């Protein structure tokens with residue numbers, strides 16, 4: 582995955598490098614070969630230092646959009662601009678290799694990128710510490726909790742130091758408290774690394790807590806129907822979730838998600 586631009590029609594990649602978004606969708610449409618129209622006319626960009634979250638009904642095309650960004654699926658109209666060289670992609674399922682220790686799992690991407698052993702070790706150790714898994718380097722995935730597996734998966738992606746980080750509902754399968762911890766850690770990583778984040782979730786609270794901007798998608802074919810800037814300063818403390826302004830914004834997102842009907 583080394584190309585900079587994929588496009589089936591027009592390209593938005595002609596701007597100067599300084600004027601470019603890290604990730605930009607321009608009038609993306611997706612109709613699968615069986616005729617299923619998953620996405621229609623999606624346009625938005627994400628810059629480094631922005632964390633954009635998409636919420637939308639099940640089946641509206643959110644995962645398809647991330648697959649288009651990463652090149653796993655080719656859009657049928659519009660264009661996407663992204664540097665795929667070091668794109669980070671975290672899935673709902675941690676997808677760890679059961680026969681490798683945490684350390685060896687976290688080293689995997691660096692290994693696939695041909696980095697030397699000492700460099701791999703250094704990157705992996707740093708990432709393991711960042712996600713709070715120090716002391717578990719020699720454990721195998723089967724002895725980790727769901728939240729710890731997700732941390733290992735995050736660490737593995739962090740070794741790439743990706744300028745663009747895609748998250749497809751990574752914390753959907755963990756309990757509420759673990760999810761809040763992972764939200765907290767993810768926003769700290771975002772602050773530290775300054776990547777362009779594109780995150781998908783069904784949790785409005787998670788969306789508002791972590792993001793600089795929340796996009797709401799309609800039912801299939803997915804379109805962007807509302808957009809909210811999130812004004813809270815980083816770092817965001819867990820108690821922000823109980824702030825009246827937070828509740829108000831979450832309420833607005835929820836309203837848009839229900840199609841503007843209360």
Ligand SMILES: Nc1ncnc2c1ncn2[C@@H]1O[C@H](COP(=O)(O)OP(=O)(O)OP(=O)(O)O)[C@@H](O)[C@H]1O
Pocket residue numbers: 613614615617618619637638639640641642643644645646801
């Ligand atoms: N390869 C495919 N062929 C045909 N239809 C597909 C294919 N992949 C996805 N779809 C359809 O496209 C639509 C969008 O799917 P997608 O997985 O992107 O939804 P989603 O918003 O991620 O849903 P969820 O919130 O449940 O994860 C769905 O109707 C799905 O059945």
Ligand SMILES: [Mg+2]
Pocket residue numbers: 643644645
């Ligand atoms: Mg999905």
